[in-house]
Amino acid sequence: MRERIGREEAIKLWDIQDMNTLSAMATEIRREKNGQTVFYNKNFHLEPSNVCIHRCKFCSYRRECDTDSGAWTMTIPMIKEYCKEKYEPGMTEVHIVGSVHPEKDYKYYYSVIEAVKETLPSSVAIKAYSAVEIDDMCKSSGKAPEVLLKELRELGVSALPGGGAEIFDPEVRSKICPDKADGKRWLEIHEAAHKTGLRTNATMLFGHIESHIHRVDHMLALRELQDKTGGFDAFIPLLFKSANNPMSHLGEAGFIEILKTFAISRIVLDNIPHIKSYWPMLGKELCQLSLLYGADDIDGTINDSTKIYSMAGSGEKNPNMTVGDLEKIASGCGYKAEERDSFYNVLPKKS
Numbered sequence: 005m006r007e008r009i010g011r012e013e014a015i016k017l018w019d020i021q022d023m024n025t026l027s028a029m030a031t032e033i034r035r036e037k038n039g040q041t042v043f044y045n046k047n048f049h050l051e052p053s054n055v056c057i058h059r060c061k062f063c064s065y066r067r068e069c070d071t072d073s074g075a076w077t078m079t080i081p082m083i084k085e086y087c088k089e090k091y092e093p094g095m096t097e098v099h100i101v102g103s104v105h106p107e108k109d110y111k112y113y114y115s116v117i118e119a120v121k122e123t124l125p126s127s128v129a130i131k132a133y134s135a136v137e138i139d140d141m142c143k144s145s146g147k148a149p150e151v152l153l154k155e156l157r158e159l160g161v162s163a164l165p166g167g168g169a170e171i172f173d174p175e176v177r178s179k180i181c182p183d184k185a186d187g188k189r190w191l192e193i194h195e196a197a198h199k200t201g202l203r204t205n206a207t208m209l210f211g212h213i214e215s216h217i218h219r220v221d222h223m224l225a226l227r228e229l230q231d232k233t234g235g236f237d238a239f240i241p242l243l244f245k246s247a248n249n250p251m252s253h254l255g256e257a258g259f260i261e262i263l264k265t266f267a268i269s270r271i272v273l274d275n276i277p278h279i280k281s282y283w284p285m286l287g288k289e290l291c292q293l294s295l296l297y298g299a300d301d302i303d304g305t306i307n308d309s310t311k312i313y314s315m316a317g318s319g320e321k322n323p324n325m326t327v328g329d330l331e332k333i334a335s336g337c338g339y340k341a342e343e344r345d346s347f348y349n350v351l352p353k354k355s
């Protein structure tokens with residue numbers, strides 16, 4: 005068995021100049037875990053609102069209130085219409101994430117799930133609500149996370165996305181997103197989700213004011229929880245995009261830094277099966293390159309349904325890929341694209 009990398013050693017990996025070495029180290033692990041497969045799914049996103057009580061400094065998407073320019077909040081009939089518009093036969097997942105609206109309580113978020121469930125075929129898995137949204141629903145309902153998550157599960161939620169994790173370090177967090185669930189609470193909610201039988205993902209927002217030490221500590225906190233629960237499916241390094249937000253002056257991380265972060269994630273997170281490269285944020289070229297640095301999952305077809313990254317300056321203004329496009333990304337690296345469901349079961353090819 006491979007020896008587990010420690011904190012100091014992991015921090016030192018950033019000093020490696022030879023990118024081929026990092027690529028080889030990460031690729032050896034990705035091959036042990038995922039062979040030659042690059043996973044993708046057929047999915048769309050639903051972002052019910054961008055009006056949010058939280059003032060995360062990296063966010064280009066939030067609006068203060070519904071009358072602000074660029075603000076939207078969908079009613080339940082609008083959500084049903086939107087689902088009908090974005091759903092295409094064969095899709096297996098809807099990813100729901102939005103905001104913490106000042107005037108909506110947990111009942112609205114429950115009714116969103118009910119509306120989606122009513123509108124889409126039962127073969128579509130609902131991956132819904134970041135730990136931050138769950139935390140605010142707990143507050144508005146007075147329910148403990150275990151209770152609330154069990155209720156969401158009964159309504160039809162089957163997995164949680166990894167958003168809201170940002171960087172767990174309290175000092176960094178106090179500067180970039182002071183007023184939302186802290187790192188400890190984020191981990192508690194994912195632990196509760198795992199206990200409830202919900203699979204979850206984990207993210208890390210990198211390339212802003214955090215150091216390599218903060219990134220490694222973030223990964224180690226996830227590794228520790230995964231040792232306990234085994235409930236994480238994928239880790240998603242999210243590159244900070246700098247347009248139209250209060251942290252714009254920081255600019256963005258370069259290619260080398262981004263690829264190192266992917267490789268080191270693959271090396272440190274030895275107990276998380278998948279590293280996801282989210283192309284609507286990275287762009288298609290960098291997403292492909294990350295497959296040579298440990299990533300094995302390229303998320304999905306998206307069908308032009310997310311605005312979080314285009315509003316933050318991503319080159320993918322109307323993110324949409326066909327299965328053929330996704331297959332090309334994988335085959336360009338010598339890998340084989342396989343369609344998966346939300347739980348990483350490989351789906352049979354339709355002829």
Ligand code: V47
Nearest residue numbers: 062063165166167168205209242243244245282316
């Ligand atoms: O938590 C917000 C990030 C996240 C910016 O689980 C930004 O499969 C970069 O969690 N630059 C929400 N990132 C999205 C998310 C996600 C995305 C894809 C797949 C999955 C999954 C989850 O977006 C937030 C925050 O970290 N974010 N603004 C920005 N300017």
